[in-house]
Amino acid sequence: MSRRVSPGLRSGSLPLLVALMTLLAGLALAGLSGIQSLAAGWSQAARSAATIEIPTDIPNAPDRTDALVHALKALDGVTNIQKLSTDKVQDLLAPWLGQPVGSHKGLPGLSLPQVLIVAHAPGTDLTATVHDALPEAIVQEDLQWGQRLERLGTSLTGCAWLAVILIAAIVILSIGITVRRSVAAQKRAVDIVHSLGAADLTISSHIAGRAALLSFLGGIAGLILLTPLTTSLATTLSPFAHQSALPATFPTTLDGWWTTLSILPSSLLKELGALPLIAACLGWLTAQGVVLVWLRRLP
C-alpha cells in the first residue's frame, strides 16, 4: 500500500505542454548546433582561401602567370591552386558584365583577368611572393568574409540561445500555472493535510515529485517527437556542412534514421538527452516554489 501523506498533482495539460516545449527547445538547440557548425565551416573555408587576379594585358602574361603558380606551390602552407578558365571567370562576372555575345569575351575593350584561387593554411602570407613574382597581380584574401561569417554565426547563435532561454521561461511559467491550478483544485485536500500537522515541505515535496515525474514524461514525449525533425534538419543541412557521411535524401529506414542521428554532434545529443531531466528539474523547482508560497498563506 502506498504511503499517502499529501495530495499529489493532477496531471492536466502539464505533460503535453512540457512535450511541446521540449520539442521547441530541442529544435532551437539543434538549430544552434547547426548554425555553429555551418558558421565555423564557412569561416574556416573563407579564412583559408585567397583570390589572385592577374591582368591579361601585361607583357608575357601566360609565362609570368606560370612562374607565379610555381612560386606559390613552393610556398609552405599552400595546399591547392586552381586556375579558373576564362569561361568560368565569364560566368562569375556575368551578373555585372552580361552574357558573352558570340565569341566575344567580356565587354568590348575590357579584357578579363586570369584568376587563381589559392587554398592555404590560415596565416600563410601570399602577398610578398605574389608581389615578387608578378607585381601587377592583385591578392584578395577572403579573411574579411570569414570575419563577417563569424559575426553572422555569433548573431545567429545569440538568437538561438535567446530562443532556448525564452522557451525555458515559458516552460517555467506553464508549469507554475499548471501547478497553481492543480493546487487550487486540491485546496481542500491540502488544507486538510495541513490542518492535521503535515509539514509544508512534506506537502510541497509530494506535489513537486509528481510535477517532476509528469515533466520528465512530457520531456521524453517531446524527445520522441523531436527525433524525426532533428534528423530531417540534419539531412537538410548536411550539404552545407560538408557531411559526406550523411545520406543525400531523408532516411526512410530505421537504419537510415539511426545513421543520421549517430553522426549528429555528440554535444547536441547530450544536450537533447538532458532535456527531459532539465524539464523534470524545472517542474520540481517550480512546483516547490509555487506550493511553498501558497502554503505560507495558511496559518
Place this chain on the structure above:
Amino acid sequence: MIRLRDVSLKPAGVGQPVLHGMTLSIPQGEFRWLLGPSGAGKSSLLRLLTLGARPASGQMDILGTSVTGASRGALRNLRRRIGFVPQDYRLIGEWTVFDNVALPLRLRGRSEREIRQEVFSVLEWLDVAAYAHSRPTILSGGEQQRVAIARALIGRPDILLADEPTNALEESQARRLLSTFQELIDLGTTVIVATHNESLVREAPAQSIMLRDGTLDPQAVAP
C-alpha cells in the same frame, strides 16, 4: 490545558471580529460542551482552537505553547496533538477511508504495520471497517462522520474538538461516542464538543462554554 486571554479573531476581509474578548481556561483532561445559537461563534472558536487561524489579539496558550508567537514548526507539532471532528467531515474524497484515517499516524512517522493494526481496530469499533478500501464519497453522511471520528481519535490526541459529532449518528452510536469521549478524558485528553443536541447535553451533564454574538455568555459558563 487551553488558556485564552482577551482573544479576538478577525478573518481577513471581515470588518468586525467574529470573536472578541474571549477569556477562558480549560484544565487538561476535562470535558466542555460548546453551546450557543447559530452564528454565535462556535465554529470560529473551534477554528481558533484547531489552529486554523491565529488570534488577531490577546494571548492563547495550548498545551503549554503560546500560539500567538509560535513558529510554523511549533504550530505543526501542536496540530498533531489535536484531534478534530469537523461538521462537514473534511475527508479527502480521492483517498480511501483507510488512507484518510491513517494520515495522522503517517505524519507521525509510524510504521505501516502499526498503522494497519490501529486503523482497522478503530474502523471496526466504529463499524466502518468494511469500507476501508472505499472512497469516502460513496458513504452515507453517518458513515462519513464515523470515518472523521476515527481520524480524530486514531492519534490519541491530547485535545479532541468536535463540531456536532453526533448529528448524523443513530442514538446508540451517539451514546457509544460519548462513552469514548469519557474514556479519553480518563486518559487525560481535553474534550470540547460543540452541539445543538440538548438531549445529548442532558445525558452527559458537564460544564459548558456558552457563546453569544462572538463572545462568552458569562451567565452560562458554569452550569
